[in-house]
Amino acid sequence: MKKALLILSILFVSMSYGQEVKQIPQINVNGEGKVKVVPDQATIAVTVETKGNNAKDVKKQNDEKIDAVLKFIKKMNLAPADYKTQRVSLNPQYDYEKKKHSYNATQTIEILLRDLSKYDELMEGLVNEGINRIDNVTFQSSKLAQYQSEARKLAMKDAKLKAEDYVSVLGQKVGRAMTISDNSQTYYPQPMYAAMKTMERSDASAPRETLAVGEINITANVTVSFILE
Incomplete structure (x- = not known):
């Protein structure tokens, strides 16, 4: 009995290795979405x-x-x-x-x-x-979560657009996404502020400008694998 089970196991393994592994055509692309925001x-x-x-x-x-x-x-x-x-x-x-x-x-x-x-x-x-x-x-920004969501959507659109550009010359179409990896980081400008130091103006009545807040670049980066149809 044991001998018969061993023979069946060997046959099963041999058949498994003999079968071809079906490869799913796919494309991997990176996408970036960027939203510029004035800090509040x-x-x-x-x-x-x-x-x-x-x-x-x-x-x-x-x-x-x-x-x-x-x-x-x-x-x-x-x-x-x-x-x-x-x-x-x-x-x-x-x-x-x-x-x-x-x-x-x-x-x-x-x-x-x-x-x-x-x-x-x-x-x-x-x-x-x-x-x-x-x-x-x-x-x-007090609306950071909202702008991050916008950046992520833009990143996904960018990734899909790139995939469509690549496969358009092959006569294929971009199908559903298989995997999505988020590689995003948020950057905050951190200027050095010298206390009590302001811009001198010839007109003493004019308001002083002591702050240049600039913009925050909220960026989302994704890597997406699409199935090709």
């Missing part, structure tokens, strides 16, 4: 940094500045959910030449500014209240 909000990371020889005094001074900064932010009528403490630190530092310890206290606040018309007022007020380090400013 910004995420700002600012820090109060205080140095001194006494840890308790350094922390106290830093806390006082942060208190003034938070009160100013509240006066700007920002929603409580739009600003938060990102990190806090108090670190000892040793000066080997003077053989003395000093201390460095920092607290970083992250702010989501939904109205860019308040940008200059906010930045100048922060500096006046004690902010001495602007770590990062990232401009973005």
